[in-house]
Amino acid sequence: VELGEQFGNADYFHDQSHWYIQSISPHPQNHSSDNWTLLIHLCRDLWDATWEIGKSIAIQYLTIWKSIKSPVFRRLVLYGLTTKDIYNGSDVISYLLEDDNWWLWSTSTYREVFRVLNKYWSQLDPDSTGILINAILKGPPRNMFRDDLTSKQFNERVDREIWLKL
Secondary structure, rough: HHHHHHHOOOOOOOOOHHOOOOOOOOOOOOOOOOOHHHHHHHHHHHHHHHEEEEEHHHHHHHHHHOOOHHHHHHHHHHHHHOOOOOHHHHHHHHHHHHHHHHHHHHHHHHHHHHHHHHHHHHHHOOHHHHHHHHHHOOOOOOOOOOOOOHHHHHHHHHHHHHHOOO
């Protein structure tokens, strides 16, 4: 992560992990030909194993991962939240909507977001449901898109993203 930041390939909101690992979960579209992707798989597998022997320790790892300002660690947290019953839906949605809803729309967390929505939608209380629906209807922030898009192109992309989330 830090090396990617030094070369301008990563920051708090962007990294290239989703290009090589489409899903933190094992998935046929993952392209794990680079050695560094093995580290992500190891984090996932070690977290799963830790959960089996000590849930409180596994939760502490999620807490540490939450403090690391990197999309790949956010993806690992979302993976943990969707594979195990750790937090209630309201807390998970709050985490997803941090940074002005950035992570709801980010291509870096794309697959994990859909897994979160699939798992937690039916568990949300009415207030959290309303918050999530409003965030979706608001659409992604303009700064997530290229500056040279026309208004029509931008609106078409936003409409598609909203439609996908609904």
